[in-house]
Amino acid sequence: MDGFWQHCLDRFSKELTPQQFNTWIKPLKAEGDEEGVRLLAPNRFVQQWVKDKFLSRIQQLAETQLGRPVNIEVVLGQPEVRPASAAAESKAFAPAKPAREGHSGLNPAFNFANFVTGKANQLARAAAMQVAENPGSAYNPLFVYGGVGLGKTHLIQAIGNLVLEHNRHAKISYIHAERYVSDVVRAYQHKSFNDFKRYYHSLDLLLIDDIQFFAGKSRTQEEFFYAFNALIEAQKQVIITCDTYPKEMQGIEDRLVSRFGWGLTVAIEPPELEMRVAILLKKAEGETIALGEDVAFFIAKQIQSNVRELEGALKRVVAYSRFTGQPITVDLAKEALKDLLAVQTRQISIENIQKTVADYYKIKVAEMYSKKRSRVVARPRQMAMALAKELTQLSLPDIGDAFGGRDHTTVLHACRRIEELRNQDPTLSRDFAVLMQTLRG
Numbered sequence: 001m002d003g004f005w006q007h008c009l010d011r012f013s014k015e016l017t018p019q020q021f022n023t024w025i026k027p028l029k030a031e032g033d034e035e036g037v038r039l040l041a042p043n044r045f046v047q048q049w050v051k052d053k054f055l056s057r058i059q060q061l062a063e064t065q066l067g068r069p070v071n072i073e074v075v076l077g078q079p080e081v082r083p084a085s086a087a088a089e090s091k092a093f094a095p096a097k098p099a100r101e102g103h104s105g106l107n108p109a110f111n112f113a114n115f116v117t118g119k120a121n122q123l124a125r126a127a128a129m130q131v132a133e134n135p136g137s138a139y140n141p142l143f144v145y146g147g148v149g150l151g152k153t154h155l156i157q158a159i160g161n162l163v164l165e166h167n168r169h170a171k172i173s174y175i176h177a178e179r180y181v182s183d184v185v186r187a188y189q190h191k192s193f194n195d196f197k198r199y200y201h202s203l204d205l206l207l208i209d210d211i212q213f214f215a216g217k218s219r220t221q222e223e224f225f226y227a228f229n230a231l232i233e234a235q236k237q238v239i240i241t242c243d244t245y246p247k248e249m250q251g252i253e254d255r256l257v258s259r260f261g262w263g264l265t266v267a268i269e270p271p272e273l274e275m276r277v278a279i280l281l282k283k284a285e286g287e288t289i290a291l292g293e294d295v296a297f298f299i300a301k302q303i304q305s306n307v308r309e310l311e312g313a314l315k316r317v318v319a320y321s322r323f324t325g326q327p328i329t330v331d332l333a334k335e336a337l338k339d340l341l342a343v344q345t346r347q348i349s350i351e352n353i354q355k356t357v358a359d360y361y362k363i364k365v366a367e368m369y370s371k372k373r374s375r376v377v378a379r380p381r382q383m384a385m386a387l388a389k390e391l392t393q394l395s396l397p398d399i400g401d402a403f404g405g406r407d408h409t410t411v412l413h414a415c416r417r418i419e420e421l422r423n424q425d426p427t428l429s430r431d432f433a434v435l436m437q438t439l440r441g
């Protein structure tokens with residue numbers, strides 16, 4: 001088995017450029033038995049790429065080398081990581097060690113400096129900063145909510161890292177709610193609730209991510225209730241994230257829900273176009289990747305739903321550029337994101353936007369192109385134009401054309417007006433968010 005993989009490595013190192021070899025083949029680990037060979041890829045992207053581009057060649061090499069057809073699978077994972085993390089798991093509630101010894105669970109890559117701020121997260125960031133400067137006394141608990149992949153984990157870890165920077169001895173624990181649940185289960189099995197309590201109640205800062213996972217788990221909720229009370233009473237900071245507003249949480253006891261509202265509750269919204277561009281530029285800068293604004297705009301227009309996917313798209317483009325040895329241009333990005341684009345264009349056409357907005361405001365689709373200027377139809381039309389700018393690749397003149405041959409300055413005016421109104425008028429702001437969500441599917 002080892003011999004086979006070594007043979008593949010040798011062959012690929014000759015057949016590919018060093019960059020291609022290092023990016024795609026070298027990170028793979030091979031495991032094998034009678035049944036076949038499993039190649040472990042470090043992430044989904046490498047996994048997919050290897051499957052698409054190299055699997056048939058690997059199969060060929062295996063056949064030649066072993067003299068028979070071999071079943072080869074490319075799967076996610078790294079063999080050596082598993083035992084280490086399993087060991088870490090079982091230590092989850094060992095007596096708290098000073099955080100500097102690396103048991104905080106914090107990832108130093110998540111900090112305030114690389115967290116891009118915009119309208120979508122301004123308040124959340126300001127609150128987070130306050131809490132990091134005055135843990136235990138500014139807002140307790142801090143409850144951050146928002147959709148998937150919008151930066152909740154990044155933001156709360158940034159708080160933890162800053163607190164740690166100010167006080168190397170602070171006892172901090174960042175934990176995903178699922179892990180907390182399994183700690184409770186283990187404490188239950190081993191009858192070690194005292195250790196469990198001692199650990200969680202002794203923290204200076206508890207960061208608990210995605211608390212919606214507590215839903216329906218009453219023993220976990222009970223334990224958390226005690227930990228929460230003990231920490232808040234001792235003026236130790238608690239920070240919670242969730243995918244919904246506390247009152248909308250399902251399956252969580254009322255006494256917890258009401259406590260979540262004791263401090264400050266802040267939302268993180270999906271970022272608007274310019275902020276998505278800023279995030280891409282920041283990520284590129286962090287990794288010294290030459291990314292032009294035109295390419296950043298192009299990618300940001302494709303990926304509207306969440307920042308994690310935005311990052312994924314950037315990684316894809318960068319990998320594609322490395323792989324092909326070409327600079328990052330809009331054309332290259334188009335090629336790299338081809339599959340994604342196909343899905344997007346199917347989903348969001350300008351006709352789709354016009355129809356959805358017309359249905360929402362209960363007006364006729366024809367009003368989207370009509371010359372009528374009464375408020376009842378003009379506002380939905382402006383809304384549809386603003387959504388088209390946000391969600392499609394069309395230029396302002398193209399959008400104008402699609403709305404009954406209007407001038408591009410009319411479209412620009414519509415976009416600005418909607419932007420203003422979103423800041424002043426909560427109903428319109430909500431309409432915008434609902435329509436956006438509906439269109440993104």
Ligand SMILES: Nc1ncnc2c1ncn2[C@@H]1O[C@H](COP(=O)(O)OP(=O)(O)OP(=O)(O)O)[C@@H](O)[C@H]1O
Binds near residue numbers: 151155210
């Ligand atoms: N404002 C931002 N600036 C820079 N990077 C961001 C920002 N928002 C999100 N990200 C990045 O997007 C990725 C996803 O963010 P994160 O994991 O914090 O999302 P989340 O809201 O916790 O998601 P989930 O609901 O899945 O737990 C991370 O790599 C994070 O660094």
